[in-house]
Amino acid sequence: MLTVASTIDRAMGGLGEVLKWALPIVVALAAAVALLRYGFSLGYPWLSESFVWLNGAMIFLGAASVYAWDGHVRVDLLYRRLGKRGRAIVNxxxxxxxxxxMLAVIAVKGWPALVRSWSLLEGSPSIDGLPFLYLMKTAVLAFCILTALQGLATVLRSLHVLLRASESSS
Structure with a gap:
């Protein structure tokens, strides 16, 4: 159980390590858009979309690694006070x-739009926008799969704690 959970954790952690290198690119693209727009009165829809889409892809693809690092938002009123077994039950x-x-609903509801987008090889609605909006929509499905997989690691780890606790009490 723990081997599978650790393998998932390592994979999501590795993905997060790769994705963090996209952040300076997003910042540079955003700065370029601002400089061109406000410094030179030039606007390029494809450039504006590139940093927005890259940022969105980082968020969708990186959510599972944030979950793996336990960096997600948690209402921590009671969780902090719970013991290992209590935390395992909550998780x-x-x-x-x-x-x-929630991930199943997102995936099921998003699937028709994703299929349609791929069948059309959908691009940006802007004339000079990026031609691969279908890839951005695919990131939503990837978010669901990766986060569900990281959820599996959480479930396995929680079951391990609970089973170990029940063995030691018997």
Whole structure:
């Protein structure tokens, strides 16, 4: 159980390490857009879209690695005070009851738009925009799959804690 969870954690951590190198590119592109627009009164839709889309892709693809590092937002009123077993129960229930169903809804509801986008090889609605909006829409499905996979690591780790706790109490 822990081997599978650790493998998922390492994979998501590695993805996060790769994605963090895109952040300076996003910042440079945003600075270039601002400089061109406000310094030289020039606007390029493809350049504006490039940093917005890259930033969106980083968020969608990096969410699972943030989850792996336990860097997500958590309402921590009680969680901090719980023991290892209590935290495992919260993580298990939260993943099975909230995370996975939410990801399933996003994936199911987004699937028709994704299929349509790929069938059209959909591009930007702007005339001079980027030609691959279908890839950005694919990042939504990737978010669902990667985050659900990281949820599996959480479930396995939680089950390990709970099973170990029940073995030691018997």
């Amino acid at each position: 298990l229930v939260g993943t099975v009851i909230f995370l996975w169903p």
